[in-house]
Amino acid sequence: MTTLLRTGSPVFVGRGPELDALGRALGSDGAALAVVEGEAGVGKSRLVREALNAQQDHTVLIGHCQPLREPFPYGAVLDALRGATLATVRPSAITGVLRPLVPELAHLLPPAPEPTGDARSERHRLFRAVRELLAALGPATLVIEDLHWADSGSRHLLRFLVTDPPPELTVVVTFRRAEIPGGMPFGSACRPPDGIPSALIALRPFDVAEVRALASAILGEDRVSAEFAATLRERTAGIPFVVEEVLRANPTGTALEVPALLREAMLERLADLPITATRIAQAAAVLGVPETAEVLGEVAGLTHQRCRTALTHALGAGVLREVGECRYGFRHPLAQQAVYDTLAGPDRHELHIRALRVLRTREPQPLVRLAEHSRRTGRLAAWLRYGEAAAEQASESGDHATATDLLQRLLEEPDLAAEDVNRLAVRLGQAAHVGIDQVDPIATLRRLLGDRRLATAVRGEVRLFLGMLLIRQANDLAAGRAEVELAVGELTERRNLAVKGVAVLAQPFLGSAPLEALLPWMTQLEEASATCEDGELRMSLLASQLGARLHTGEARVAESLAALPDDAATHGEQRQLARAHCNLADACASIGQYEWAGQLLVSGLRLAVDCGAPFIASTARATRARLDWFTGEWSGLRERCTRLLDEYHDLFPVASELSLVLGSLAVARGEWDEAARWFSATGVAQPRDAIGPVAIDAFAGLVRMWLSRGEPDQAVRVADDGLKLLRGKGIWSWSGDIAPVAVTALLAVGREHEAYRLVDDLETGLSGLDAPLPAAALVTCRAQLAESRGDRATAIALHREATGLYEKIGAPYFAALATERELVCRVDAGSAPVDEELSALADTFDDFGATRDAARCRHLLRALGGGKPSRRGRRGYGNELSPREQDVARLLAQGRTNREIAEVLFLSPRTVEQHVARALRKLGVSSRGELLT
Known part of the structure; x- marks a missing residue:
């Protein structure tokens, strides 16, 4: 059997603890032993290579055991010795024994001693000679790869070296436990003397995250979805070599074919098997899932005894493996496919017919498998x-x-x-x-x-x-x-x-169609739901109708809920009831009814999960993320949205809402490139194909981003696009996020008249609507207009009123922004000092994770001559990163320059330079490049 050719991965993925353990063994001052075990292709050689790359001033000798039928005695060790070099130390006379065995070193070795004529004595002299030669090398590492293929002589020699090692020799061996009788790499129990460090490192296959990282490195960043990585992991069992070969055979990642090397390796294994064992393997390939020996034998057409013998051969050759309790199958689907492909058409047809006969007798019947075998025949x-x-x-x-x-x-x-x-x-x-x-x-x-x-x-x-x-x-x-x-x-x-x-x-949130054009459809929907007698259909229509009305602000939540039943009579009605709750929750999140949104999401998600409605559940999870953004529940929100995007990337209504949240979080942290990338995924470039309230809020996020970057001209251009969509839709209940920042942008470029017009339109549009977030936003807009005309007393009072409204509906981040506007207005008015309030506000922003906002408050505080510590006081952080150092490290990890970091955090380049130096030191890295790696 031939070993699989190692092609190597472009990156070293995972294996952190294993690499540390091997590194400690290699870094030992004296002798040491490290044993690395794992199945074929799991990355044993790569781990050893990575560990060796970190070592210096060591002689490294590497020998490979080969799967030969007649292995050369001591071959792997002698092969490794050929790379030895002797600088100043002359080896002892006994090493002359090695002259005829390692002719490459003959010029370095003393003359060969006379033979003793006794085989046991000669072997002992050889062992001593090898030990003495290794001792003469000084600090050295002897690596023996694939010890499971070693001859008994090599195992005895290695056992001799391990039990009485040279003082500066580290022995590293790799092996596959399943391919050694008894599972002992040295042939029998063996351990180094007391005091000599040793490590047994067992490598497991990669999990989905590690497979994804490896696939991303091979195919390119952002090309690998979590779904694809999960499929790849399932088909390859997470074995790194198999993952590499699959992706190299198909660089686009559009299909998962059997790599040529894996196919050839499997064919060689089959060629070494008796015909009955091959037949068992082919039966297992046709069955497709692990099965009992009885089923395998029946499909293969073998008697009980012949089946048992054949199965033993297939297991011993590593073609099949035991999976669970007395069931046998392949290590991964690609190995199964490789064997399946060896079958000629008539043989394959006959095996599928036999599988049908066997599986038809089961109760309950395995319908999917029966369908597949029927199709194949x-x-x-x-x-x-x-x-x-x-x-x-x-x-x-x-x-x-x-x-x-x-x-x-x-x-x-x-x-x-x-x-x-x-x-x-x-x-x-x-x-x-x-x-x-x-x-x-x-x-x-x-x-x-x-x-x-x-x-x-x-x-x-x-x-x-x-x-x-x-x-x-x-x-x-x-x-x-x-x-x-x-x-x-x-x-x-x-x-x-x-x-x-x-x-x-009739749904108002779909695309850029104006509300006026949707009203006829909404009327038809309302009439149909009022006269429908089918329970499930009526529930479905109500779910659409009530959510649509609430989005426009024309209905109240309590009234909408009163129109819904408390429970459902059928499975289908339950699914529609779940949809109704989730639709209403989504509308509540868009207009500022956050308490109702939270309650409806709990009930809606429970109903959706109970009745098995994954699409409804996906919309609920996206709404939950957006609600958490509004209500300031930001802890872990970024990671949660990223995970959900992996799962729902093909569902645009869900993915766009999650992208909106990620973009909004990035703006609050000052991550401009990230923010722009996420907002672009919300559909702002094509509003006709976007989810209305999501796109409008994405425009608001972009305006906030450009204002934060000090580019009001760009901000107002984006605001114009967002307001065009808002006015075109005619649904002012969605104006809660965009209106205040649009007014800020318009005033910043001297377009006061348009700012006043926007506020007038907002007042008219919100008249009679139940939309708490836009109502609070309207007060903020009025406050900004008061500022622009120099009426600071009115502006301060209105900002304070807006803060109260935001707090009342449960939008603390928006309340904090309103408070900041009030404090800035008070500073401009020259009223009482605001140092303590600014410091506390910076702490509040820090609690959210709004790095940029917190830095802006502290910058204003320094400009006022304050800079006092917050009410929490200061503490020493020792070797832990301080909050500012965490911000700096995060921006460093994104590749930001010191100047860019200074702009985000409102710090001087010199201060950033000091933070960078401390952050790198505490993280244990010497450079930005090392941090990025």
């Missing part, structure tokens, strides 16, 4: 029967991804009857709409619209599902609305389906 009727039953079972259990996949594959069959196509197409749309797997179903539904077998009555329903799925995709919202509108026209004879499309078209 070309039995269309059985494939359709089992596949559709499996999809239904998956949907009922909440596994909509499996249902979607099965239905799509069934619909790829060219010989399906028209009635089957129509039935399966509708089921696919239903499964995809409830689940979160959107991209592939969209392609299938589009194809079906051009299928002649699709009945006219079904076409509108398929188009409706297609439109609803397109709305969830980036840059497809307008196209999705158009498809839904077409579907409504095609479904005139199926009123219950048509009103579902009406409910979609």
Whole structure:
């Protein structure tokens, strides 16, 4: 059997504790032993290489054991000795024994002694000679790779060296425990003398995060999603070498094929097996999942005794492994695929037929597996029967991804009857709409619209599902609305389906369509929900209607909730009730009803999870993140949003809202590039394909960013775009975030008249609406206008009023910003000192994690001649990073220069330089480059 060729990863991923343990052994002043174990391809050699790279002034000798049928005695050790060099110390006479065995060193060694004629004596002299030569090298490291392939002589020699090592020799061996009888690398129990450090380092496969880091390094930054990394981890079992080979064989990462080297290695293993063991492995490949010996034998067509012998051979060769209790399968799916590919067509067909016979007798029947074996044998009727039953079972259990996949594959069959196509197409749309797997179903539904077998009555329903799925995709919202509108026209004879499309078209948050154009759809929706007698459909319509009305500020939360039942009679009604709660929560978060939003999210998410509605749950989690931004619950929010984005990156309404939160957090920290990147993912460049309130708030975040950077001209250009969208929509209940910063930008560039016009429009637009956040924003806007005309007393009073309103609705960050405006206004008015209040406000911003805002307050405090410590007092941080040093280190890690850090934190370059030096020292790194690494 041939070892797999190591191609090497561009980065060293993970293995921090293991690398430290090996480094301690290699860094020992005297003798030491390190044993590194792990399966093939797990990274043993890479770990050793990384550790050796960190060592200096050591002679390093490396020997490799080979999987030869007749290994050369002591071959690995003697091979390593060929790299030895002797500078000043002349080895003792006994080392002459090595002259004929290591001719490369003959000129350095004394003459060979006369043979003793006794094999045992000769072996002992050889062992002593090796030890003496290694001792003469001084500080040295002997590395023996793949000890599981070593001959017994090499193991005995290494055991001799380990039990009585030269004073400055470190021995490092790598091996696979599963391939050594008894699992002992040196052939028997062995340990170094007392006082000599030793380390046993067991390497495990990578987890999903490590696979993702490795794949990102190979494919390029930001190209690897968590979903792809999870799939890659599943198919490769997290074995680094297999991950590398899969991605190198397919650099785009669009498919996971069996790498050529892995295929060749598996073929060589099979070639060394008896035919019955190969047959067992092929049966396991056809079955696809770990199975008992009885099932493997029955599918392979072997008697019990022959099956047992064959299985033993397959296990011993590492082709199969025991997985769980008495079940046997492959280490990873790629190994299974490599064996499956060795089967000729007739043999493969016969094994699938036998698998069908065996699995049909099980109770309950494994429907997905039966469907797959039926498909592989070309039995269309059985494939359709089992596949559709499996999809239904998956949907009922909440596994909509499996249902979607099965239905799509069934619909790829060219010989399906028209009635089957129509039935399966509708089921696919239903499964995809409830689940979160959107991209592939969209392609299938589009194809079906051009299928002649699709009945006219079904076409509108398929188009409706297609439109609803397109709305969830980036840059497809307008196209999705158009498809839904077409579907409504095609479904005139199926009123219950048509009103579902009406409910979609009535949603005010979709795209840039003005509220005025949506009112007819909203009216139709209200009429349909009032007359609908179907319980589930009525609940669905209410969920759409109440959320839409609350978004516009025309309804009150309590009234909306009163229209909903307390519980649901059916599974479908529960899903729609969950949707109603989550829709109302989303609307509450947009208009400033934060207490109601929190309560509705708790109930809505519980209902969604209970009934298996992953898409509804995804929207609730995004709304929760945005609500936490508004209410100042920022601890861990950035990490949570990033994790959710990994999971829901294909769902634009969810991903855009999470991106909005991440952009807003970045602005508060002064991370301009990050903020711009996240805001660009919200749809601000194409409002017609964006989620209205999300895009408007993203414009607000961009205005705040440009104002913070001291670029009012850029800020006002963005404000104009945001106000254009807001005015075009005509939904002033979404103005709570953008209005104050837009007024600031307009006043900053001397466009006072337009600032006054905006406030007038805001007052008119909010009249009679229930929208607490815009109501507080309106007061802030009035305060800024009072400032601009020099009426500071009125401005101070209005800012203070705005602070109270923000606090009342539970928006502490906005309250802090209003307080800052009041304090600045008081400073300009020359009123009583504000030093203590500014210092406390800086602490408040620090509590949020709003680095930039806190720094701005402290900068003003210094300008006023204050700079007093906060009410919390100061403390010594020792070797821990102070809060300012943490800010500096975070910005350093983003590649910021000292000047850029100074601008973000309102510090002098000299002060930043001092913070940088302390931060690097406390972090234990010597340079910025090392910190970035």
